Amino acid sequence: MRSLNLHLKVLITLLVSLGVLITAYQIFILGIPVTEDETDDLWNIDAKVEFQASPSVPVKMQMFVPPLNQDYVSLNESFISNNYGVSVNRAEGNRKVTWSARRASGKQTLYYRLVLTKRYSGEKPKEKGPIFRDSLPVEGAEKIAAEALLAPIRQHSADVETFVSETIKRVNNEKDDNVKLLLGGDSSVGNKAKIADLLLSIAHVPLQRVHTVRLASEQQTPELWLRTFNGENWLYFNPETGEQGLPNDRVIWWTGDEPLVNLDGGKKAQVTFSLNNSEMNAIHLAKLSDANTSAGFLEYSLYGLPLQTQQTYQIMIMIPIGVLVILILRNLGGLQTLGTFTPVLIALAFRETQLGFGIALFTLITALGLSLRSYLEHLKLQMLPRLSVVLTFVVVLIAVISLFSHKLGLERGLSVALFPMVILTMTIERLSITWEERGGNHAFKVAVGTIIAASLAHALMSIPELTYFVFTFPAVLLILVGFMLAMGRYRGYRLTELFRFKAFLKD
Template sequence: MMDNKQRTILVLLSIFTVLVLYKVFVLDYSPATILPENGYKMHIVMEVDGHGSEVNVRASLPLTDKRQTIFRETGDPSDFNFTIHNKDGNRFGVWQNYRLEGNHVFSYSFNVKSKKVVYNLPEHLKKPLTYGRDFRQYLESTDLIQVGDQDIINTLALMGLDQNSDVIFAVNKIYEYISRQISNAGFSGKTDALTTLRLAEASCNGKSRLFAAMSRTLGIPARLVGGVVLNAGKKKISHQWVDVFIGDSWVPMDPTNKHYAMIPENYLIFYYGDEPFFQRTSNVNFKYYFDIETDMFPRESDYSSLAAHPLNIMNAWELFQKAGLSLDLLRIILMIPVGAVVTIIFRNVIGLRTFGTFLPALIASAFRGSGLLWGMVAFMLIIVVGSLLRSLLERLRITHTPKLTILLVYVVFALLSVSGLGVYFNNMSLAKATLFPLALMAITIERFALLAQESGTREAYTIFANTAVTVFFCYLVINSLFLQTIVLAFPETMLLVICAGIYFGNWVGIRVTELIRFRGLIFDKGKV
């Protein structure tokens, strides 16, 4: 006969099975098509000091094309008049104030979804007799791209290249020469093609101009492309590479980061041509930085026929987006109960005592910003130092509530200090330690100190180590892409989590630690 717990588990398993089968076979759900897509949020933050005169700031804005999609663009113009303009296929924003006084911070924010594109080039390609008028600008010489200069012609000749060279062979030789023979250098400002060639070192813009000059000298159209490499954190560096027209397509070449005939998923295009990223009124103090973070967005799939269906999870995602809740945060929230089951297994099945029943799962979820390594370092450091502070507070003979308040203040300033160090050393993972749950950290310090006082320091550190081990495994489970895929596509998986909680929460079998402790009695059958 089944007891009530077993019946409950059976009912929940039945509901889960029916819901999943209905979605898969009736609604045609599949994790691969309804999962949200990975993307980025980007903020272009600018700062300027006005002195009562006219101030104008112009910044390139990202483009939408077949490879990248820009959406939810918002601007915080401060006291500026903000307008968006289009010119020669590029977009740029203009912030204008005729009498600006004082310091002003303004920004432009947007979301982006992009994808990696790889171009399959033929082995050989003969250059056409003419490219037409539309390509004239991509063959011309400029002040910074010196097409037809004798030094460039001589260098091409040493590579065995001239006007009659095969296009694929020529582009490949130019790419190899610049990526191998021209060293990377962090020059500020503009570096022209000839300077790059003569110094044999340059930043991305110098290398791109040399690539364009060499290609154009051979009669192969080339254009510069400007953008930003999307890596989470704050940065001031933009990037530049080159497009070469091969066959009937513009093919990206980046000798700086060594990407041949491909553009990575995290390359965001802002403009085409040899354009400045920012232009502003001279003689004003102007600062800027890019603030980039990863996020998740609903996939643009053909689920319009399911829009009105109550089981369509896509509707829920859209509601969360409208409420300002990121899908990345939603993903972590949904995974916390799964992490809680891991904690239950470690406590009841393995037999490790931890601080709090679900504290390891909550701490592990807070590591999503800082990462596991720096999260564990900050967590251990704050707890150990906080326990020493708690011991000092005992001498003041104050009651529990003010004592916990002091610990909470300590945790706040400790996290801010850790974050400040992360910003100072440009470690954005450490800088995100402020995401830790403050109250839980203060309570953990209190429990650690009380345990050390009642059971000894050794016991307190043993349980603290157990908690750290449990946090480690909770983090691995919570950040598992496979499990996140299942939970996001089929939220009814939470029914399985409840089943696991009921089963392992009432574990009556022998624990792993007991098995190790009493292994002599259990496995030594020769003894009575």
């Protein structure tokens, strides 16, 4: 007996733990929304390209566009132009779009549009970079100034991260005479990045320029950042402060020293960035996301089924919830019903008829069926013929009720056909047997208990938030099974028995 109790406890613990772990993995690792109304941010980025085309000359406009291996998922990418050919090529870790036309004249406007989201981005494979580089050529006074700056940088740094950060801070100290010499009067961010690159090349530390766009609802120009590879990860640095770490709201547009656009056959090229933020239902967003992202969980969940099948399973998967309600009402409350599954099946029928109308129809059909069953009892028929007659009567009664409901304009009455006819027939049969064996009073209690249990089960099974949660996280059913197993060993008093034996408590 002790080994049996241990076996049951281990089984319950295993089921509950497994259900909790799978659900937690879906919520915290895969990022599946807990509620159906949960939304997520969508970012729409428009890059407007304008230029003057030279007459009678072929036009070729090239522009860098973001790589697709970032922490954001691209939901849509559009290249909008009039009479231009479009092609996208990859080069040195970047992507570049080329608009081309045989002839164009006057002012030209091209658009690049990108829709991004953060959710379901998943873990991307780590991109590796160089850990060594050759020194850039430098001579004369510039070389002396560079060496003078590198000496304290080496002294105050311990690794690649601190070395790069210290270098950037030194270059931004314009009061230093060595820095003034190297800047040559140009204190722009781009020139400071160039000097930092020179100093780091002497120390053989690789450095890349990274051009980013900030996710903010405003017009802007790409922002320059610097990065280096430490052998394991890319380290990003602010070129003005030396602060390490790329903010979460930055999207890398391209890397390298080349300009954003390159125009042949035109002049005065200008790019304007416009961004705006919107929200979308998180589950719908997952369906739009690329199948290669972690949103691929949809393929291996109930959302991967055809839509019509999903609607069926949304009803089926709530049956264990209804069974749990009946289990609690019977084992803890002491409510008497016609078995466990009959109230649940009646509750399913209430989904179509609605609760009030369903109770009225169930009561009417059952009452008339019991009357017929009582009459057939006087004919001394065997059980199978008797059930056949009751079933046929139920079908005819349902058809008559549907017909009169339609004539009276009560379209809700048409849904009575969804009541399981066999269930109604067996309910009538079991109630009549209970009446004969235990009396009409007990049969009435059982019938009322069945209606109460079915109504409570229907109320719980019809909660949209609960339906969504169980359908999205079906592993919670393992937790329910664990609870049901634990209830299977309950031998204590039921609520109704406490009232029945109240007199003994007084004594």
